[in-house]
Amino acid sequence: MPTPDAPLFHSLTPSDLTPAQWHPFLVGAVAPRPVAFASTIDAEGRVNLSPYSFFNAFSSNPPILVFSPANRVRDNTQKHTLQNVREVPEVVINICDFALVEQLSLASTEYAKGVNEFTKAGLTELASELVRPPRVAEAPAAFECVVEQIIELGQNNGAGNLIICRVVRAHFRQDILLPDANGIDPFKLDAVARLGGDWYCRASGSSLFEVAKPNRHIGIGIDQLPEHIRTSDVLTGNELGRLANIEHEALPTSEQVTEFRAEPMVAYLLNKHETEPEALQQQLTHLGRQFLAEGRLLEAWKTLLLSRGA
Ligand SMILES: Cc1cc2nc3c(=O)[nH]c(=O)nc-3n(C[C@H](O)[C@H](O)[C@H](O)COP(=O)(O)O)c2cc1C
Structure with a gap:
């Protein structure tokens, strides 16, 4: 924890630093970045293969991918x-992939x-x-x-x-497709990404999670949350965001909230902490968070609305 006098941020002006000093801050904070191999050939037809993490998709229509080979910091080659x-x-x-x-x-x-990195890296x-x-035969997806x-x-x-690359043909391994073949299953892709230093991460298992898109409907926004929810010491920004996406x-x-008093877990808490309003509020907030974590948004709302009167 920073001491009260210490500044909260380490602020830098890139032009005050050498490229080697600046680079670790840039790639450490702009992370994780997707990684891809770029395969190219020279005029004599000699094949080259190199990884790039200054890489992303920037347009769907036209389909544009961009990556960036930087001039070497060491000698500007x-x-x-x-x-x-x-x-x-x-x-x-x-x-x-991993x-x-x-x-x-x-x-x-x-x-x-002129050295072919397909051969060096044992790729086909x-x-x-x-x-x-x-293209790389072992890659789960490839864009020509x-x-x-x-x-x-x-x-x-x-x-x-x-x-700036325009995709003219793309190949996706059958086993990474969603069951109806209309997209990619993120669990099956098993993607990796690069952070700063020698760090990578793997997008799989419990590190994958969903956030419901807010553009399907107009959520009320955090500013419209009841004050006791919006200013709660316990609810996190993610939890407020999820609540506000309604x-x-x-x-x-209010009838539905009142009816919810009979919900077994709520009734149990109301009964148990009948004479302890603070403990009741705490327990109801805790239960509301649990509902949120389980994706039960309405139950979370009703519980948190009940916690106001606790
Ligand atoms: C995961 C990973 C990501 C990389 N990303 C980049 C990048 O975005 N830009 C870059 O200039 N070099 C990047 N590099 C370094 C290049 O791959 C490296 O300089 C390579 O030798 C370039 O090969 P080439 O000279 O055959 O094109 C990355 C290296 C790794 C391991």
């Missing part, structure tokens, strides 16, 4: 991937130009359908792309070069 897409403006973006992460890391080794080349660079534009973001060490019309009526 350019990555082979960048040199290749200048020579042959085509690339395959191969998604990395099973591939060590081979992905190995493929980042600075082998000499699969011929693409519409572009010349091969044409390079639309290369945007140099600077000339100095560490400057990024945005490679339409006015869906809020329980």
